[in-house]
Amino acid sequence: MTPQPPFPQGFAHYPLYFDPAQQAALIDAVKAGVSQAPFYQPTMPRTGAPLSVVMSNFGSLGWVTDKEKGYRYEAVHPKTGMPWAALPDALLTLWHKVTDCPVAPEACLINWYRAGAKMGMHVDNDEKEVRAPVVSVSLGDPATFRIGGPKRGGRARSVKLQSGDVVVLAGEARLCHHGVSKIDYGQSALVPRGGRINLTMRRVNPY
């Protein structure tokens, strides 16, 4: 068996950072957030092909994508024109505990992976501020997360993310390719209509 490549510098995985009660509280916060700003079906720039996840956001800015305008941050929901719900305190606290970033993130993307959903390898680079790390939380069904290097198509290593786990992409890992190749669908009862919720916080504007 070929050994897995090393993790890039700045990659951190905190297994079970949130206990089950804290995970349930985060799910309640997501429920409240999506009652204000519902999940919508994002589409790829130009082709208009649907992504396999549905999305919403918390924060003063949210990451959105559609056929017409592509990847970007917007202060309002693309379908309702209404603001996103505020970033929950538990997530802001997490950000300041696991990063040394002096400012708060403006955005937290909410990805909902239902049966068969995954996310192709990509770099998070729609932010004007890439010194700040990316912090993400996994809730519900386990996922196989893939983390590669700065170049497209390089070798990647797999890490299983369980409910309550936190991942930080800082340093060199901040601009490394990553994705989600598989969800172990139906393993967890945490997410009300099943699947996996991923919460990804990002700082968008320079500080």
Ligand SMILES: O=C(O)CCC(=O)C(=O)O
């Ligand atoms: O679902 C995940 O763990 C990763 C999500 C992600 O990479 C993203 O939303 O940019």
Ligand SMILES: [Fe+2]
């Ligand atoms: Fe990403």
